[in-house]
Amino acid sequence: MESQLDQITKHCENLERAADELSSRVTALAEGQAAATDGISDAEYVTLLVHNKKLKYRAQILQKGIAEYSPPKSALSDLPNSVGSTSSSAAPAKSASRVPPLPEVPKDSMCAILQHLEAVFERAVRVAFPQHTAPVNTQIQLSKMADYQCNVAMALAKILRQNPRVVGQAVLDAAGTSPLIANMQLSGSGFINITLSTGFIREQVTRLVTHGVTPPPLNKRKVAVDFSSPNIAKEMHVGHLRSTIIGDSICRLLEFLGHDVLRINHLGDWGTQFGMLIAHLQDRFPNYLKTPPAISDLQGFYKESKKRFDEDEQFKVRAYKAVVQLQGHDPDHINGWTMICDISKREFNKVYERLDVKLSPYGESFYQSRMEAIVADLEQRGLLEQARIQEDETDRKDDRKFMYSNTVEEPQTVMPLIMVKSDGGFTYDTSDMACIRYRTQELDVDWLIYVTDAGQLQHFKSFRAAAARAGYFNSATTRMDHVMFGVVLGEDRKKFKTRSGDTVRLVELLEEGLVRAEAILKEKGRDEALSQQEFDHVKEAVAYGCIKYADLCHDRTRDYVFSFDRMLDFKGNTAAYLLYALTRICSIARTAGVSSGSLLTEARKEPMQLEHEKEWKLARTLLKLPDVILKLTEDLYLHPLCEFLYEVSTVFSEFYDNCYCVEKDKDGNITKIHTSRLLLCEATATVFKQCLAILGIKTVERM
CATH class of the missing domain: 3.30.1360.70 (Arginyl tRNA synthetase N-terminal domain)
Known part of the structure; x- marks a missing residue:
């Protein structure tokens, strides 16, 4: 069977032959050669002239196509779909x-x-x-x-x-x-x-020393990452740990890649509970408007007000009135609300400062007017419905207003949103719809990321579908990701609680991490080898780094067991081990008496020499990083970066065990320095530091 290329070529030759024949006839006619023209009329002459011109043009196009096309004949000769094939699997050739x-x-x-x-x-x-x-x-x-x-x-x-x-x-x-x-x-x-190519590998790994880890090129986007999201007047607990750590690391990743990232902390600062808190504030601190109270235990204050709300009917009536006055923007109630919010935010910031997490607070109160606009918009467009409920054989209208998504995708898992409660108030559904509209239409965000526990999956599907129906979200122009995570378990594999059964406060958890890290470092004699300032820095880096890494190194969708003993172990895939490995890498050049500046000078002279197989293996491993980073942006799972970092540490150990960077005599005197290997150490340290920075883990030079 003739190949497609052969057939195209033959067709082109036939066209050229026909064009030549016509050209000869036209020329003969023009010169008056009667024998050649065979009695052609003037009209036929014009037709031949035009047809000749078309054929020559088609021949030129085909010749040009053949020159550009030129695939290997071995590929085309075995194709089943030749020109004129009637096979149903045949597809037109791509130009x-x-x-x-x-x-x-x-x-x-x-x-x-x-x-x-x-x-x-x-x-x-x-x-x-x-x-x-x-x-x-x-x-x-x-x-x-x-x-x-x-x-x-x-x-x-x-x-x-x-x-x-x-x-x-x-x-x-x-x-x-x-x-x-x-x-x-x-x-x-x-x-x-x-x-x-060995030249490519040498050039790329040398570039790590001269330019650092530079992100691969990609299209930049404006991203809103919604994470952490504690409630005002309640202390942050272990339940906020995963959202805060995962969300911060995702932000660091996207910021490194050059995206415009908005770090949004969606605070619960509006609702019925604030009427309760303000009424209790008025009773406990009658002079609060002139003398702001020093409430050190806001969680205790909340529990007191909640107890009164549940047990005292008169207090409950006053609390509901306070809500109405707060929502009516009564100045005294707004002042009380502001005091409570400020106290709570100061406590949140203490946690964020320890974890080195930056956030922009957007309370639900910020969206109050936007929620009103949302409801009005949906109602005007006929997208809100009132359901009827059956109660005691009596059919009555439900005053709540719902929005249905009308989606055919997984209809059994997409529930209607309650946009207006029976008392006219708004819900989390209303708030989330206002958020998505604000972010896509006012902030012009084209990538939305929500970091919540897996229990929010149903809600996420529902409001995503409803937002699409309302036109506030378009999947063709805006990417939306629900970054789900499992729960934190205790070593008994039950939900992480204190011995008394209470939820673990995040401040207490971080404090215990510091205490345990200090004890382990002292056990290793680090307090004697480091200055007090260095020791404190190492202690914090190890304590907070281990807590973060223990979370991030697992598949986030699964539950994980929280164990200080495991996460502070200096062996295996832990932050403690990786931080120690980095200090070892940094100490090699220091031992040789070679500064980073002189290594940089050497790296700029020529690409590093890689001779030993372990050198090549380490170099190839380091160059996997850009692909690892790009993969993270696809599914927003962070544990592959941890796995890569641990792989680098393992391969580096092989390199270090087999390749002397600094040679010494029996008296400990340096006899030879392998500069190229020191450059490879520097490249490895650069990769280590960038990966740990994306994970939100502070590094140390000495430990």
């Missing part, structure tokens, strides 16, 4: 102009190797098999035979019903050249083994 160019290596940032290789082989498939218009899964993975392996031929051969080795060879022939790739070879039944 050469739609084949993407070979990807370039970024000049001002680290190269995401996997992403680059995927682009190379996706293009190769388009060139080799232009009739295959479906998305291409290039299936690039690490290889034992080389650096990477492309397995696209296996899946593609099933679709094309061809021999996978023939398909693999066609893809290989069409792959072109890339500065990343030194060699590509076909093996087995169609696998393509890829060996990276």
Whole structure:
């Protein structure tokens, strides 16, 4: 069977031949050669002239297409879909102009190797098999035979019903050249083994020393990350720990990548409970407007007011009146509310300062007028409904106002939102709808991230669907992610509680972490090796870093067991071990008496020399980072970054055990310094520091 290329070429030759014949006849007519014109009339002459011009133009276009197209003949000769084929699986050939160019290596940032290789082989498939218009899964993975392996031929051969080795060879022939790739070879039944260029590896790992970790290029977005979200007048507890830590790390990741990130703390600062608190404030501190009370235990104050609200009917009536006056913006009630909010925010900030977390508070009160506008808008557009309820065989109207999503996607899991309560008040549903409208329409955010526990999944699905129906959210222009997480368990694998059964206060948890970290560091004699200032810095870095890392190193959707003994262990995949590993790496150059400045000077002279196999292994491992970071942005799971960091520490240990960076004689005197290996240590430390920074963990130079 003739190949597509042969048929196109033959068709082009036929057109040219026809054009030449017509041209000869037209020329003969113009010169008056009667024998050649065979009695052609003037009208026929004009028709021939026009037709000749069209044929020549078509011939030129086809010749140009052949020159640009030029895929390997081995690829086309085995295609089942020849020109004129009636096979139902045949697809029109993709024009050469739609084949993407070979990807370039970024000049001002680290190269995401996997992403680059995927682009190379996706293009190769388009060139080799232009009739295959479906998305291409290039299936690039690490290889034992080389650096990477492309397995696209296996899946593609099933679709094309061809021999996978023939398909693999066609893809290989069409792959072109890339500065990343030194060699590509076909093996087995169609696998393509890829060996990276040693020059590329040397240049990229040296760049880590000269330029630091630079993010791979991508489209920048404006992102709103909603996380932490404690309630005013209640202390932060262990339930807020995961949202705060995960949300902060996601913000750090996106900020590193260059996105415009809004760190939003959606505070619960409005509602019925504030009438209760203000009424109790008036009773406990009658002179509060002139002399602000020093309420040190706001949680206790809240419990007192709640007890009165539950037990004292007169107090309850006063509390409800206080709510009405607060919502009516009575100055005295607003002042009392402001005092309570300020006290609570100061306590929150103590926790955030310890964890080095920055947030912009947006209380529910901020959205009050926007909630009113939301309800009016939805009502005017006929999107709110009143349900009827059956009670004691009496059918009566429910005064609540609902909004249904009318979604066909998972209808059994998408519940209606209650936008207005029976007393006319608003709900969390109303607040969340106002939030999403404010963020997409007023702040022009095009990426929304909500960090909450998995118990909010149903609510998230419902308000997402309702927001889409209302036109406040469009998935085509705005990305929305619900970053779910499991609960924190005690070592008994039950929900983490104090011995008395109360929820663990976050301040107490952090304080206990400090105490335990100090005890372990003193046990190791670190208090004698470090100054008091250094010791305090290390203690905080270890305590808070271990708490964060213990959370982030797990799949966030699963519950995890909180154990100080485990997280403060200096062995295994813990922050304590990684921080200690970093101090060891930093100490190597210090021991050699080589400064970071002199290493930087050396790195700028020429790419570092990598000779030992363990040097190459470490360099290749470090260069995985851009792809790891890009993967994090896809699903917002952070534990792969922890796994990568632990892998780097393990590979570095192999390198350090096999490759002397500094050689000494039997008396301990330095006899030789391997500058290139010190540069590799510096590159490793750079990667360590950036990964830990994304995780929100402070680093130390000495421990």
